[in-house]
Amino acid sequence: MDTSEYGFDPTYGYSLQQLLTVKASKEPKDFDDFWQTRYQKALTVAPQPQTRIVNENRLGWRLFEISYTSTDNIIIRGWLLLPFADVIKRGFIIGHGYGGPNDPVFHLPFENAALLFPGFRGLALSAQPNIPSEPYYHAKHNIDKIDRYILGGCVEDVWLAVSALLFLFPGIAGHLAYLGISFSGGIGALALAWEQRIARGHLNTPSFGNHPLRLRLASQGSAHSLQQCYRAHKKQTLKTLRYYDAALAAKRITIPMHCACALFDPCVAPPGQFAIYNALAGTKQLFTLNAGHHNYPEQKRQELELIHELDAFFTPLNKQY
Numbered sequence: 001m002d003t004s005e006y007g008f009d010p011t012y013g014y015s016l017q018q019l020l021t022v023k024a025s026k027e028p029k030d031f032d033d034f035w036q037t038r039y040q041k042a043l044t045v046a047p048q049p050q051t052r053i054v055n056e057n058r059l060g061w062r063l064f065e066i067s068y069t070s071t072d073n074i075i076i077r078g079w080l081l082l083p084f085a086d087v088i089k090r091g092f093i094i095g096h097g098y099g100g101p102n103d104p105v106f107h108l109p110f111e112n113a114a115l116l117f118p119g120f121r122g123l124a125l126s127a128q129p130n131i132p133s134e135p136y137y138h139a140k141h142n143i144d145k146i147d148r149y150i151l152g153g154c155v156e157d158v159w160l161a162v163s164a165l166l167f168l169f170p171g172i173a174g175h176l177a178y179l180g181i182s183f184s185g186g187i188g189a190l191a192l193a194w195e196q197r198i199a200r201g202h203l204n205t206p207s208f209g210n211h212p213l214r215l216r217l218a219s220q221g222s223a224h225s226l227q228q229c230y231r232a233h234k235k236q237t238l239k240t241l242r243y244y245d246a247a248l249a250a251k252r253i254t255i256p257m258h259c260a261c262a263l264f265d266p267c268v269a270p271p272g273q274f275a276i277y278n279a280l281a282g283t284k285q286l287f288t289l290n291a292g293h294h295n296y297p298e299q300k301r302q303e304l305e306l307i308h309e310l311d312a313f314f315t316p317l318n319k320q321y
């Protein structure tokens with residue numbers, strides 16, 4: 001694969017066999033307390049979801065705009081797809097990369113399902129006047145404050161998305177799933193470590209895995225922003241990021257998980273992705289992508305194969321227990 005446009009090797013010299021041995025870093029002693037306290041507090045927030053119909057039948061879906069209240073009284077906006085004809089038996093919360101969910105995704109093969117696409121705080125539909133929307137700045141917003149770092153709020157947005165979906169459709173309790181890609185893959189790992197209401201999850205090229213290693217691997221995108229921050233303020237940056245390490249969170253995830261991790265990725269270094277997958281504590285499946293955040297000849301074929309695997313992986317949520 002051509003690496004000339006990057007000035008570095010986006011495989012970082014790792015073979016698949018080596019990637020499968022990458023471990024999580026050392027964790028703070030109060031890691032569990034830090035996150036459990038936040039999760040329990042988030043559960044006390046009433047999401048008060050509001051919906052507005054946009055299209056009665058678009059490609060077999062009823063399309064709604066949705067908003068709900070998250071922590072810090074922040075309003076999260078996004079999209080809600082409901083099946084035009086089928087009965088709703090399960091629900092999916094679908095995160096986004098740093099581009100944001102400007103449009104809902106209609107090609108996912110999840111029948112009998114409610115699909116919620118939230119925009120995380122500060123990004124896309126959930127832009128906030130006091131949070132930078134540019135990924136370079138969003139990724140380091142409040143990084144000097146462990147309790148206020150932006151990634152924590154985005155994790156809470158996931159938890160409140162669960163609360164909002166269950167408020168709207170209480171009958172799908174026990175039949176919820178989460179899918180996250182890139183930025184929302186890492187956010188998803190941090191959220192699922194504590195979230196008891198999600199039954200299955202999928203992470204695609206997940207970010208924020210093994211920060212001490214990630215900070216040393218040349219990257220583009222938000223990772224580059226964090227690396228610059230680290231060079232300027234090493235002690236404080238690493239002190240905060242240790243609490244927001246998706247690989248450490250993955251050690252606490254016990255639900256069945258499906259991951260798509262890339263061998264070549266200039267934005268989310270593969271060793272960080274695999275650190276998350278390797279740390280997962282429960283049943284897990286791996287789909288190996290030739291590349292992430294980079295176009296390649298086999299991309300469409302691999303995307304179709306991945307969709308087929310996800311269809312099968314989430315089928316158990318359709319069953320009534």
